[in-house]
Amino acid sequence: MTSPSTAEILDALEAGEPLSVSSAGALIEDPSTGANDRLNALADAERKTAVGDEVSYIVNANVNFTNVCYTDCKYCGFYRRPKDPDAYTHDDDVLRGKFARAREFGVTEICMQGGLTPAISLDRYEEVLRLAREEIPGVHMHAYSPAEIDHIQRKTRLPLEVILKRLKEAGLGSIPGTAAEILVERVKKMISPMRIPVERWCEIIRTAHAVGIPTTSTIMYGHIESPADVAEHMGILRAIQEEAPPDSGGRITEFVPLPFIPYDNEMGAEFDISDVADLDYIFRIHAVGRLFFKDHIKNIQVAWPKIGIAAAKKALSLGVNDMGGTLIEENITRESGGEYGQALTVGQFREAIAAAGRVPVQRSTTYERIPEDDPRYRPPRPGDDAMLGDGASGGEKLLSLGLPSKI
Numbered sequence: 001m002t003s004p005s006t007a008e009i010l011d012a013l014e015a016g017e018p019l020s021v022s023s024a025g026a027l028i029e030d031p032s033t034g035a036n037d038r039l040n041a042l043a044d045a046e047r048k049t050a051v052g053d054e055v056s057y058i059v060n061a062n063v064n065f066t067n068v069c070y071t072d073c074k075y076c077g078f079y080r081r082p083k084d085p086d087a088y089t090h091d092d093d094v095l096r097g098k099f100a101r102a103r104e105f106g107v108t109e110i111c112m113q114g115g116l117t118p119a120i121s122l123d124r125y126e127e128v129l130r131l132a133r134e135e136i137p138g139v140h141m142h143a144y145s146p147a148e149i150d151h152i153q154r155k156t157r158l159p160l161e162v163i164l165k166r167l168k169e170a171g172l173g174s175i176p177g178t179a180a181e182i183l184v185e186r187v188k189k190m191i192s193p194m195r196i197p198v199e200r201w202c203e204i205i206r207t208a209h210a211v212g213i214p215t216t217s218t219i220m221y222g223h224i225e226s227p228a229d230v231a232e233h234m235g236i237l238r239a240i241q242e243e244a245p246p247d248s249g250g251r252i253t254e255f256v257p258l259p260f261i262p263y264d265n266e267m268g269a270e271f272d273i274s275d276v277a278d279l280d281y282i283f284r285i286h287a288v289g290r291l292f293f294k295d296h297i298k299n300i301q302v303a304w305p306k307i308g309i310a311a312a313k314k315a316l317s318l319g320v321n322d323m324g325g326t327l328i329e330e331n332i333t334r335e336s337g338g339e340y341g342q343a344l345t346v347g348q349f350r351e352a353i354a355a356a357g358r359v360p361v362q363r364s365t366t367y368e369r370i371p372e373d374d375p376r377y378r379p380p381r382p383g384d385d386a387m388l389g390d391g392a393s394g395g396e397k398l399l400s401l402g403l404p405s406k407i
């Protein structure tokens with residue numbers, strides 16, 4: 001049987017048929033303007049049906065409690081060896097200071113990930129969650145990637161369910177769906193041989209869902225993958241979502257495509273990748289994500305620190321409904337050579353969304369709308385720029401301002 005053309009796939013989508021993995025791959029592969037225009041219009045219409053015209057953002061802070069890591073991911077410019085002069089593992093005092101700064105900023109979420117170091121025990125992972133919630137009562141802890149959960153299990157040999165329940169009890173609200181890179185073993189082995197395999201990532205995410213912990217989902221693309229690999233990855237995420245227990249509260253809340261940043265890490269040089277993926281390819285992945293996940297994952301997020309605010313605004317017209325977070329202290333993208341600064345103020349988010357002709361709305365981690373009369377609503381405030389520090393650039397290119405990409 002011959003494969004359908006992209007025009008036929010788009011016709012079938014218009015007729016309301018679901019998108020198969022192979023057809024998703026074909027759409028991601030087709031660079032022709034005619035196909036892309038139709039794809040974007042369909043994705044935009046699907047977005048409107050699924051979530052309306054509001055574009056959400058979250059007021060959050062990124063806290064990295066250690067940059068010491070033995071995993072050597074080739075795409076990572078963040079990690080340090082224990083004896084490196086700029087290696088750190090923060091103690092309670094430093095962490096309290098970071099949480100206090102986040103509280104002052106008015107965050108509803110702390111996003112927390114760190115390197116994988118044997119020096120940190122499960123008890124310490126629990127303590128840090130409790131510490132954050134002591135400093136910021138009610139804050140949602142979005143923390144500990146599947147790689148960190150795997151690391152904890154290898155260290156403690158406790159069952160995954162036990163670890164996840166203990167972390168939940170200590171205040172873990174949700175898990176970032178990072179460490180997936182691309183869920184195709186052949187590619188994953190080439191770009192991050194020390195990282196957890198595909199099956200292990202899936203097992204941890206499924207177990208988190210089973211114990212009632214929501215997760216996000218990501219893909220890192222724009223390196224050596226093919227469009228079919230991207231589609232295969234999406235197929236795995238959709239299958240996981242279909243299996244999520246309906247009443248546990250554990251499910252994928254969003255899909256976040258993350259283009260590989262090739263500048264300050266080994267992987268760019270090893271695979272001779274000198275630039276971030278072509279913007280049209282980036283846009284097709286967002287648009288196909290919207291159409292592929294449909295009712296399964298209704299929130300498609302654009303990663304503004306990776307592509308800049310101008311491209312993020314454009315993505316709002318092709319299926320995207322979420323702009324991510326204010327991300328005070330975003331380190332991992334920045335230290336891998338990200339060019340677009342580390343943070344946006346609430347005012348900058350709202351202006352960018354309104355300028356794209358859409359309605360800005362603050363949300364919680366689990367996509368609950370936070371209206372202006374909710375005590376958690378965080379209005380723009382004078383002085384927000386100053387709180388963000390030198391690395392903030394409003395999502396414009398730092399290099400164009402004469403600042404270095406690695407600060």
Ligand code: SF4
Nearest residue numbers: 069071072073076115
């Ligand atoms: S991406 Fe995470 S696990 Fe990999 S080297 Fe960096 S800090 Fe370590």
